[in-house]
Amino acid sequence: MSYFKRDKRAYILLSDGTVYEGYNFGCEGTTIGEIVFTTGMTGYQEVLTDPSYYGQIVLQTYPLIGNYGVNNDDMESEKSWVNGYIVKEWCEEPSNFRTTATINDFLVKQGKIGIWDIDTRALTRKIREFGTMNGAITTEDVYEKKEELLEQIRSYKVINPVQVVTQKKKGWFYTRENRANHVALMDYGYKHNILRMLLQQGCNVTVMPASSTVDDIRRLNPDGIMLSNGPGNPEDNVEIIKNIQDFIAYGKPIFGICLGHQLLALAMGGTTRKMKYGHRGLNQPVKDLSKDRVFITSQNHGYAVESIPEDVGTISHVNMNDGSCEGIAYKNIPAFTVQFHPEASAGPNDTGYLFERFSDLMERGQQGCL
Ligand SMILES: NC(=O)CC[C@H](N)C(=O)O
Missing domain, CATH: 3.40.50.880 (Class I glutamine amidotransferase (GATase) domain)
Structure with missing residues (x-):
């Protein structure tokens, strides 16, 4: 099972230069946004489709995401507006009578980059201490591109959301x-x-x-x-x-x-x-x-x-x-x-x-x- 293979490396880079290492799910690539944390234990599909999260990278503090998959009922708009998604663990075999796809399928379909196996508690504590900050998720070698990416992260701003x-x-x-x-x-x-x-x-x-x-x-x-x-x-x-x-x-x-x-x-x-x-x-x-x-x-x-x-x-x-x-x-x-x-x-x-x-x-x- 690909989930346990931990085959695709991904990184988070914060505007202060800190790097967190994890694994990729959803799409591959590089994405930048304001990192915000949400503490709900359920409702991840609503979060992903709430237009108020436009331009933001969402960090889920609850560690088990995707347990009941995604379905046709819980959309809060036509599509996902987030700029990226950070979780501790995502569920590969969701179990619910309404499930139509996994959270991974959903992110792929929506063209969203995700990262998992992150110590979401540590990252949340950091944001609580220093305040919301911009950051990036990337599946490329973050150490090679760090300076260039940091510049983009620091100047990132949503325009006319x-x-x-x-x-x-x-x-x-x-x-x-x-x-x-x-x-x-x-x-x-x-x-x-x-x-x-x-x-x-x-x-x-x-x-x-x-x-x-x-x-x-x-x-x-x-x-x-x-x-x-x-x-x-x-x-x-x-x-x-x-x-x-x-x-x-x-x-x-x-x-x-x-x-x-x-x-x-x-x-x-x-x-x-x-x-x-x-x-x-x-x-x-x-x-x-x-x-x-x-x-x-x-x-x-x-x-x-x-x-x-x-x-x-x-x-x-x-x-x-x-x-x-x-x-x-x-x-x-x-x-x-x-x-x-x-x-x-x-x-x-x-x-x-x-x-x-x-x-x-x-x-x-x-x-x-x-
Ligand atoms: N959910 C919202 O309407 C959010 C309002 C506003 N964008 C804020 O972050 O405070």
Whole structure:
């Protein structure tokens, strides 16, 4: 079995010059990206297909990856967006009734370079200590190419990630259990489970390309606007933030998730910051201050909202590990946003009630959501 033969050498090179040696799976070659770690014990297919990971090399802290293979149900978008994949062990003979392929087959099909037999704990501890850093995975002789590769690694930056991952045309989705709410879902790199959750709520949904203006939205006459998750630094989306300011003036209820949460905060005069190594995993404890209750949440972000003007909104959710902002309720507009993923996928569904809150808000159509 090729898995145990350890025949194809591969290396990780970090921007500080450290080399980790392992073995290749997926495709061969060289790839560069920002290395981020995620702590979920399951949900690797969702990670690989979540557009928010665009341009990043994902490091799985859980050591056994691929045990239930990949399937046709767990795609969070049409394809994989990661720049590379780092694991301790991958499973060659997955066992699950839904399995259609192994994780190795999946990476090959998606054209992704993977490395295994890495001490993922040591690498994660390093990133926790020094912060997220750029790096490369290569199947070539890293020692020979080190200086050249280091230069590329150090200057690596994702460019216009939202424009790359957004769909270029509108998409219409209808539900049978019509609660008569029509949602314009802004696709900044939306995870399919946001759409599924809205449909489950009985909403009809029109998925809109990221660059859509308020006039495009007005033509739909929606009952509410959903600002999706997505990749990259929120501050880079200058045009989108201007459009969101127009959406706010339009006055329809707005619900934002992750990048959507950050973008609305920026549109309302708030600020964002890059976190040391972000939150990526399925067990981040978050307190909903309005309920005085802690929920376990699914997360994937490297930036956070740092401030929001007091007269504009108030912090509604707080991360119990580091006190960071996890949600905002706006004062004079019908809008609320969260940094975590209430649509889960993967992860706990505990905060799915927020979709219900959005539906209620669309029906009440009140001013402000406090
Ligand atoms: N999942 C997301 O929407 C991520 C938002 C943003 N790209 C971040 O890393 O913070």
